[in-house]
Structure formats: structure tokens, C-alpha cells
Amino acid sequence: MQYRLLALDLDGTVVNHDLSVSPRVRKAIEAAQRAGVIVTIATGRMYGAAMPFARLLDIQAPLICYQGAVIQNASDAHIRFAATMPGAATAEAIAYLLANDIFVVAYIDEVLHIAHKRPELDVYLSYHPEGAEVRVCDDLQAVVHAHAPTKVLFVAQPEQVAPLLAELAARVGDRLVTTQSHALFGELTALGVNKGVALAELARQLDIPRDAVVAIGDQANDLEMVEWAGLGLAMGNAIAPLKAVANHILPTINEDGVAVAIEQFIL
Template sequence: MGIKLVAIDIDDTLLNPEGQLADETINAIQKTIQKGVKVVLCTGRPLAGVTIFLNQLGISGDDQYVITYNGAIIETVSGHRLAQHTLDFEDYLAADKLSYELNVHYNILDDESRIYTSNRDVGRITVIQAAENDEGLFVRNPEEMPQDLIVSKIMFVDEPEVLDAQIHKIKEIFDDRYYVVRSLPEFLEVLNKKANKGNALTDLLSELGLKKEEVMAMGDQHNDLTMFAVAGTTVAMGNAIPELKEVATYVTESNANHGVAVALERYVI
């Protein structure tokens, strides 16, 4: 049974260490698409932070899909939503309170890709995150936010050593209510319990009538583990965490050495 859909993480998987798409990767993905195989980007980013790469890869139309916010939203690349599992104003207030108690920078993303924080001393990582997102960064106190707020995800964003020191406490408080996952050394994400890449990919496969055996998934971090659980062929990057390499079908080259292209040449093209 051939592969009909390839699900690919973006940061440190699809992109090289400079945060760019290498020509080798673009060429391999375009060859994959030409064979009639769907390429679905599965990312913690909002759609506004993905569009530039979709355009470079030539992925467009209402029959092409993207999984954003770590699985909180499944949508077509043109923005039509198939499903969403989001958070609300009360969840936002809980994160705001914990941020100040633990002295960890945080922000939230709404369902239109806008980034909000009440941290007046906006953290360095938040600034970098906002630079990758066309919808902007807004500093607002909780009383300035609408109570019907739709939150796609909450992010504790800080230097890796800061998160390392507080991750146990955050999980201790939030694990029962939310899906809490480290997506990058600088990012700890808090989402709806139903929101993860694996659940979103399962929903998309059901929509498209595809079987697990027809799917390949590629990634590098903890938030890709749920995606690996629902794909027949799994590819860990050479730069992936050990936990992902242990369960992968194949360990490809690192993102510095065009690992996505190498894997596509091996299994699809």
C-alpha cells in the first residue's frame, strides 16, 4: 500500500537551522505533490506563520490542508476550518496568573493568529515568535480582553533554562485540565485536552478516507509523538529528541542536511 499523505512538522524538521526552506527540500516536496501525494504541514504555528512556506512549496486550494496550533485547528490552506479544539477566557486568566507566580513569560494566540500578552516587559522569545507571524503582537491586561475570547493555545515562552526550572510546576498545575507539551526548548504549550497533532491527523484521515498505512509522518520533538502514533511510516530527523528516534521507522539526516528530502526520496518519490 503506497503512501498517499505525508504529514511534516515545520520548525527543525521542514526548515533548516536558519529557519528557511532549502532548495533540495522544495524540489523533493514538489515531486511528491506531482505524484498525487498530499503534503500536510503539522505545526504549532498559526496559519499566518505558515503561509509563506505554503507559497514557496506551491501548496494551495481548498483540497489541501494544514494542521495548526499543534492540532487545535484543522483547516484548508485557504483558511476554511474543518475542526477546532480551543480554550476560553477562564483558561487565559489561569495562565496569566501562573505566569506572574512563576516569573515565566507567556502569551496566548487567538483563533485569528494574533498574539497577546500582559507581560509589559515582553520577553525576547515572544518578540522572535511575533516576527514570524503576520498578525502582530498586542500587550493587553486581562480586563482589556473580551470575555468571549477564543484561545487557540497558551504558550509559556522563555529561555530554556527558565522553562527547565518551572516545567514540573506548570505540569503539576495544568496537566489534569490541559494537554501540556514542550514543542521547542523555548516553548511550553498548553492546549485543549483534545488538541494534539495525532488527534488532528486522525480526524483529517477520516475526512479523506485514508488508512494509517497510507500515511508518513516526520518530526523532531515531543509534540510529534502523537502524530507518530497514528502514521504507518514514521521518520525522525537526525536532530530529533531520543524519544522520537526510538519509536521511528527510520531516522533520516538532520534538518541541516535536508533530512526531509532524503526521507521523501527513500519512501515516496
């Protein structure tokens, strides 16, 4: 099979915990693009937080951001697809999280809206050295009612994230998608949003068949795209459920799993 589109998760797949990308992975991505393969990023990060890595890797293709809620050109920032969250359900989810003393971020027009500054903000921003704009809101619930967010993220202790997501799914799961993107982060997006749906839409726009698409990831938010792709690959450091649905399991990020995938399946 001649693969034509490669979708890469960022954190834990391409980007290590120190926000670095190994030279071998960079060279492999460059080689794939030279060979005519379209390489895209599929990330939970917002567009402004994905673009530094797109520039680093010289990726010109449209980027899948916000867990698939946005597809946006790397070249000119044109938005090709966008899905925002319903105000009432989002406000309900935020009210529950704030009542449980959980730090919440609502993403509206590439600005981080928060109820108050807390140490968790610094934890979150440590993953975003690009310098995201932060706005403190007197009434975050009213803000999301008036201005539809693209995504909501919360920061909690690792043992809290899954139970919080389960409770949110019970409360608003008929109106919002809940997912875990990191040991410390839970996220909510509009119903029907995930990386798999976005990757299918991007492939449709680029006129690339499913069988010619490769997707690589490591976390729960990568499940749908790894399942959807013609070739779905899980990193060696991936969670067990992702490994269970992948066609192949790669070496870990510390072992340059993405480079191995490109060398083995694409070049």
C-alpha cells in the same frame, strides 16, 4: 505501501533555524506532490505563520496548526476543525506563569495577546517574520476568560521550560495539554489536542487510511503524530524520545532529512 498523505513538522524538520528551506527539500516536496501525494504541514505555529511556508512549498492541502488545535484550508482559509481552551484553566495557568515572571502569549483569533511587552517578545517574533498582530492587555486572565484562546505559549530559558511544564501539568493537566515545541517554548492547548489526533482527523476527512500516512518531526510535540502514522519518521536532530517511537531515523535537517525520506519512502 503506496503512501498518500505526508505530514511535515516545520521548525527543525523542514525549516532551519534561519527560517530557510533547502533547495533539495523544496524539490522533493514538489516531486511528492507531482506524484499525487497530499503534503500537509503539522505545526505549532498559528495559521498566519504557517501560510508563508505553505505558499513557499506550494502546499494546497489543509494545514494542521496550533499543535493540532486547528485544521484550516491553505486554499481558502476555511476552518475544518477547531478546539479552544477552557477559560478558567487557561487563566489559572497564565496566573502561575505571570507570578513566576514568565512571558506569556495567548492566541485568540490569530492575534497575540500579552500582559506586557518584554525582550522575550522580540525573541518570539524573530521566528515570525510574517508580522503577527500583538495586543497588550491590562488583564490577560480576564481576556482569556471572556475569549477562549486556541493556544497559550510561554518563553523561558531552556533549563526552565521542562520544570515549568511539569508544574503546569500538575496544576491544570486534567484540563489542558502541555507540551514543549522548542528549547525556549512551552505550550498549552485544549485537552485532547495534539498533532496525532489532528492528523487522524485530517486523514479521516480525506478518506486516507492510517497505513498510507507518513509523519516526520523532531520535537516532543511531534510524538503523537509520529506514533500514529503508518510510517513515523524522526529527524536525525530529533529528541531521543521521538527517535525511540519512530519507525526510522533520518539524517538531520542540515543533511536534508526530509528530502531523503521522500526519495527513499515515497518516490
